[in-house]
Amino acid sequence: MAGKEKEAILLCLDVGPSMNQAPSGHATCLESAIDVITLLLQRKLFSESKDEFGVVLFGTQRTANRLSSDGYEHITEARPLGPVDLDLIQYIKNDIQPGPHTADFIDALVVALDLLKESSQGKKFTGLRLLLFSDLGGQFSDDKLEGVINALKGLQVELNFIGPKVEDEDDDDGHVTRTDNNQDDNGPSTSDGRTGLRRPTQKEKTPQQRAGEALLKHIWKEVEGEHYSFSETLSLLSFFEKRAVKQTAWKANLEICPSLQIPVCGYLKVKQSTQKSWKSTYIKGKGKEYTPKTIRSQHLNDDEETEVESEEIIEGHRYGSDIIPISEEDKVNMGYKPPGKVMQVLGFTKQENIKRHQQLGSSVYCFVADPSDQPGCVALSAIINALYETNSVAIVRRTYSARSNPRLACLIPHIKAKYESLLYIELPFMEDLRQYTFSSLSSNKKNQPSDEQLSAVDDLITNMDLMKANVNEDGEEEEALKPKLTFNPYYQRLCQCLMHRALNPTAALPALSPAIAEYLQPPRALSAECSSCVDKIKELFKLERVKKQEAASAESLWKDSDVNAAGPAAKKPRLDDDAVDTTDFSMAGMAKGAVQEVGTVDPVGDFKAMIGQKDQDRFTQASDQMQNRISQLVRDSFGSQFYSKAMECLKTLRGASIELHEPGLFNQFLRKLKEELKEIFKTDFWSQIISEKVTLIDTSESSESTVSKVEATKFLEETTEEEEVAPAQADEDAEDLLDMM
Numbered sequence: 001m002a003g004k005e006k007e008a009i010l011l012c013l014d015v016g017p018s019m020n021q022a023p024s025g026h027a028t029c030l031e032s033a034i035d036v037i038t039l040l041l042q043r044k045l046f047s048e049s050k051d052e053f054g055v056v057l058f059g060t061q062r063t064a065n066r067l068s069s070d071g072y073e074h075i076t077e078a079r080p081l082g083p084v085d086l087d088l089i090q091y092i093k094n095d096i097q098p099g100p101h102t103a104d105f106i107d108a109l110v111v112a113l114d115l116l117k118e119s120s121q122g123k124k125f126t127g128l129r130l131l132l133f134s135d136l137g138g139q140f141s142d143d144k145l146e147g148v149i150n151a152l153k154g155l156q157v158e159l160n161f162i163g164p165k166v167e168d169e170d171d172d173d174g175h176v177t178r179t180d181n182n183q184d185d186n187g188p189s190t191s192d193g194r195t196g197l198r199r200p201t202q203k204e205k206t207p208q209q210r211a212g213e214a215l216l217k218h219i220w221k222e223v224e225g226e227h228y229s230f231s232e233t234l235s236l237l238s239f240f241e242k243r244a245v246k247q248t249a250w251k252a253n254l255e256i257c258p259s260l261q262i263p264v265c266g267y268l269k270v271k272q273s274t275q276k277s278w279k280s281t282y283i284k285g286k287g288k289e290y291t292p293k294t295i296r297s298q299h300l301n302d303d304e305e306t307e308v309e310s311e312e313i314i315e316g317h318r319y320g321s322d323i324i325p326i327s328e329e330d331k332v333n334m335g336y337k338p339p340g341k342v343m344q345v346l347g348f349t350k351q352e353n354i355k356r357h358q359q360l361g362s363s364v365y366c367f368v369a370d371p372s373d374q375p376g377c378v379a380l381s382a383i384i385n386a387l388y389e390t391n392s393v394a395i396v397r398r399t400y401s402a403r404s405n406p407r408l409a410c411l412i413p414h415i416k417a418k419y420e421s422l423l424y425i426e427l428p429f430m431e432d433l434r435q436y437t438f439s440s441l442s443s444n445k446k447n448q449p450s451d452e453q454l455s456a457v458d459d460l461i462t463n464m465d466l467m468k469a470n471v472n473e474d475g476e477e478e479e480a481l482k483p484k485l486t487f488n489p490y491y492q493r494l495c496q497c498l499m500h501r502a503l504n505p506t507a508a509l510p511a512l513s514p515a516i517a518e519y520l521q522p523p524r525a526l527s528a529e530c531s532s533c534v535d536k537i538k539e540l541f542k543l544e545r546v547k548k549q550e551a552a553s554a555e556s557l558w559k560d561s562d563v564n565a566a567g568p569a570a571k572k573p574r575l576d577d578d579a580v581d582t583t584d585f586s587m588a589g590m591a592k593g594a595v596q597e598v599g600t601v602d603p604v605g606d607f608k609a610m611i612g613q614k615d616q617d618r619f620t621q622a623s624d625q626m627q628n629r630i631s632q633l634v635r636d637s638f639g640s641q642f643y644s645k646a647m648e649c650l651k652t653l654r655g656a657s658i659e660l661h662e663p664g665l666f667n668q669f670l671r672k673l674k675e676e677l678k679e680i681f682k683t684d685f686w687s688q689i690i691s692e693k694v695t696l697i698d699t700s701e702s703s704e705s706t707v708s709k710v711e712a713t714k715f716l717e718e719t720t721e722e723e724e725v726a727p728a729q730a731d732e733d734a735e736d737l738l739d740m741m
Contacts, residue, residue: 006050008081008125011037011133012112013096014105016059018137020098029164030098032230033133036162037092039237044084046495047241053088054119055079058108059099059138065111066118074103075111081119086502093503102138105212110144113151128157135163136212145215152223159225161216162233164205238515239487240495250400251370252343254380262379263370264343266424271363273488338399338406346395354393354410354427361426367411368421384420388413395427437668439620444661444704456536463530469523480523489516598625600632603645604652611656619660626653627669631676634685643685650694663697663705670696670715690716 019030027035044051055078056065064076079088112130120128130152152159205213219225228236249265256262298313299305315331316323326334369377387393394411408429411422441447449457469480493516500510521527598606603626610622626649633646657666677686698712699705 005126006052006124007127007129008052008054008116008120008123009129009131010054010056010081010112010116011131012056012058012105012108013037014059014103014108014132014134014138015057015096015099016102016138017098017100018102018135019059029135029230030096032234033162034092034096036133036230036233036237038089039234041084041089041092042495042499043237043239043241045086045089046499049084052081052083052119052123052125053079054081054115055088055092056108056112056115057096057099058103058105058111059101060103061100065115067111067114072107072111074099074101075108077111077115080115081123090503104140105132105134105136105138106140106142106144106148106215108132109148110151113148113155113157116157117155128155130157130159132159132161133163134161134212136209136216137206139208140212140215142215145219149219149222152219157223159219159223161220161225161227162230163227164209165229165231166213166227240492250365252341252398254367254396255342255344262376262383263373264367264376264380264422265370266365266367269364269366269423270483273491275491275494336405338402338404340399340402342397342399342406344397346397348387348392348394351391351393351412354412358427359425360428360432361407361409365424366414366421367424368419380422381420384413384415384422387411387422388415394422396424398424439662439664446661450540453540456533456540460530460533460537463533464522464526466523466526469526480526487519489519492516492519598622598629600629603629603633603649607649607652607656611660619656619662620665623653623657623662623665623669627673631673634677634682635680637682637685640684640688643688646685647688647692647694650689651692654694654697658697658702661702661704663702663707667696667705667707670694 013033015030019033020028022028041053043049044053056075057078058075060074060076062076063073065072066077068075079091082088109130109132112132116128116130151157216225216227220227247267249267251263251265253261254264298308298310300308314325314327316325318324369380371377383394393413396409396411397406398409399406407426409424409426411424414421414423466480468477470478472478493512496513496516497509500507596610598610607622607626610625611619630646630649630653633642633649637643637646653669654666657663674686677683693716695716696707696712697705698707698709700709
């Protein structure tokens with residue numbers, strides 16, 4: 001119902017002399033009240049709220065209210081009820097001045113209630129609210145007290161008082177007033193780290209203020225009102241809110257089988273926030289929004305950039321090196337035609353089978369039973385509880401409408417004290433999956449952390465646990481960075497700049513708010529606790545800058561040549577004892593530059609140049625490219641034309657894998673190559689591999705290998721009839737082709 005809620009809120013602000021008293025450099029109560037009202041109105045403006053606000057000032061020089069003839073002096077009805085706009089915010093921020101007189105806050109409540117009643121007539125409001133801002137430092141009388149209480153009850157007005165902090169005190173009926181636990185009110189006023197606004201100084205209360213508090217407590221007791229301090233309110237209003245939108249349920253039948261269908265309603269629970277388009281603009285004077293038209297044109301990629309009419313353009317898709325034209329009729333016929341709105345259960349599985357990385361989509365739906373179908377509510381409740389008790393989920397196929405493509409998703413049971421529901425999260429199809437093979441860190445002893453390093457990281461994770469990072473008002477530990485309480489810093493900064501530009505058209509944009517700057521930082525208490533763990537990790541995991549190997553220059557080559565002529569050759573410098581020295585000091589090598597890819601002309605030279613760059617990731621990349629080149633050479637070979645080149649590449653790859661302690665990549669490729677040669681009928685190359693005895697890398701050649709010597713020998717001995725027959729068939733095909741030529 002958030003989209004239809006409309007509340008009437010009347011702001012009753014004390015501008016008397018006591019509200020404008022504070023030590024030099026500190027915020028007065030009036031300044032704090034103006035800050036609170038400004039933040040409240042800004043939130044309402046950005047959330048596009050339909051709430052209407054009115055303003056009553058008491059303690060003013062003049063008297064301007066409907067009850068002035070009855071003795072209600074120094075009270076001004078500044079604004080009747082109306083929607084929030086920039087004019088109201090500018091009036092509150094810039095035009096309210098301290099008043100020279102004190103006014104009775106009880107009289108101000110009477111005038112405010114009269115204005116609230118008068119302005120709300122003929123309008124439909126879901127609630128009436130009266131906000132009183134005062135330090136209660138002025139004179140007052142209680143002769144109209146009962147009339148105020150009866151009026152609040154009769155009009156069903158919710159009363160909220162915002163002012164200095166009131167000490168915790170239990171009333172006779174056990175009602176506890178709302179107070180602020182922030183200690184800033186007890187000492188000098190400082191800048192608030194969350195809002196960037198100054199908090200007021202809490203002065204010693206006068207007897208007049210204590211009497212006013214006692215009178216207000218009596219009113220709170222009668223009408224169940226609430227009290228908030230300035231500091232507490234500033235913290236609550238420090239963030240902007242988005243517009244509340246009433247959701248429309250997506251209704252469908254949860255089909256378990258044709259004879260069992262349960263009516264359900266789906267509501268968006270989580271969806272990525274999007275900002276309004278910047279294309280639309282407001283035409284001043286005409287009172288409407290205007291969206292500029294976008295004109296698009298297509299041109300040929302020639303010198304004249306010839307324009308092509310849209311009727312002459314047809315959509316095409318690349319198929320290899322060709323472009324296949326697709327007409328509108330083809331698109332209609334080739335498109336998948338779903339049966340319409342569908343929510344069909346395909347089966348059930350354990351919740352542990354749905355991995356976190358398989359959860360897709362930009363939104364999460366919450367499905368509940370249709371309240372108009374009582375048997376359906378009972379049936380869905382049974383399904384939800386059964387899924388919860390068996391730790392299972394339902395796999396469903398969903399189409400939003402007859403024009404949408406089907407989606408695969410899971411329904412996860414979600415049970416709360418007040419409701420039961422199924423959370424809808426999309427799952428990937430096979431084409432959506434991305435398969436990547438990564439080498440194991442344990443395959444290389446250099447990558448294995450010590451027990452001390454593992455313990456240090458474990459301590460860091462334990463100390464940075466967000467589940468117990470915050471402490472609430474009751475002293476209990478609670479989770480930090482809850483999604484419900486974590487605002488988007490981009491949206492908050494955008495609203496801050498927009499509001500500043502609206503109020504100050506020519507001024508520079510403000511600095512980043514401390515609340516936004518600090519928002520995505522670790523909690524301060526958490527950072528302090530884990531500082532020792534971070535220092536320990538810095539000590540155990542030392543990062544050293546590796547000097548980049550300089551490319552050889554012609555001058556250095558001639559210098560090295562002169563030295564070698566005079567005496568014995570100097571030992572070549574190495575960055576890593578295990579690295580392969582593949583530096584090419586030829587003129588062709590210097591002209592070639594840094595090698596980024598294993599080519600087809602000199603794959604062995606390119607491979608050695610890439611792995612010589614002393615980068616572990618570079619070897620993995622070079623190994624993958626060399627494997628592709630070997631497969632390509634074998635596939636493209638006419639007979640045994642390229643077999644010698646492919647064999648040289650295979651031997652080079654094997655030797656480098658042994659020397660750089662990466663046997664797993666080569667062994668995996670050789671197993672894959674053996675199966676691939678069977679499929680493409682190139683088993684004659686496998687026979688050459690057997691004759692050359694190029695087998696798996698065993699433990700005797702590399703300590704990182706998991707293949708025994710017996711297994712490596714047996715790998716070459718495993719042959720089948722297809723492997724023995726295939727070479728003869730290939731030779732016969734080659735002979736037949738030669739005869740035809």
